[in-house]
Amino acid sequence: MKHRTILLLAASLAGSAIASTTIFAQTNGLEPLPLPELMGHVMQRNAYQLWAWTALEADATGNHSGEPKTEEDWENAESDALTLRQLAVVLRGAPYRQEDPRWDKLAGDLEAAATASAQSAERKDLAGLTAAGEAINARCVACHWAFAPTLEEVPPPVPVS
Incomplete structure (x- = not known):
């Protein structure tokens, strides 16, 4: 029994080493980005690109x-949404996945919202693209509140008078 346990442990460790080596080899030897770098430089930039498709701005020259x-x-717009969807998938796997059930739920919700965004863009449905963009933002904020609350500001109270 003791030898079987040691053999199973050794096999498990070898399997983990092979899997890690395979993942490392698939990235051409590059280490994955740290989570704050992935979120700040990849996720956020892509989300901003996606949201820009539904942005409304007013300036001295008029509405844009x-x-x-x-x-x-x-x-x-569809490509931006599909990229965001794929990033949500990446967040649910190694090395980014957090051992907290909220992580998988929020990443899954983000994936669903990004999928809806891509489908809206494919249909050329601006209202759907806008609604999906708002859903994506809500998922981002919810995740920040759960895992990085310093990224979000509590809005000031509404004046009573």
Whole structure:
């Protein structure tokens, strides 16, 4: 029994080493980005690109919309959404996954919202793209509150008078 336990432990460790080596080899020897770098430089940038498609701005020259206008714009909006969806998948795997059930739930919710965004872009549905963008933002904020609360500011109270 003792030898069987040692053999199983050795096999398990060898399997883990092979899996780690395979993951490392698939990245051409590059270490994965630390989570704050992935979120700040990859996730956030991509989310901003996606949200820009539904942005409305007003300045001295008038109102401006980021609404996709051409086939290429809609294709780019879909690509931004699919990239965000894939990043949500990445968050649920090694080395980023957190041992907290909220992590998987929030990453899954983000994946679903990003999928809805991609489907809206494919249909050229601006209202759907906007709603999905708002859902993505809500998932990002919820995750920040759960795992990185210093990233979010509590809004000031509404004045009573």
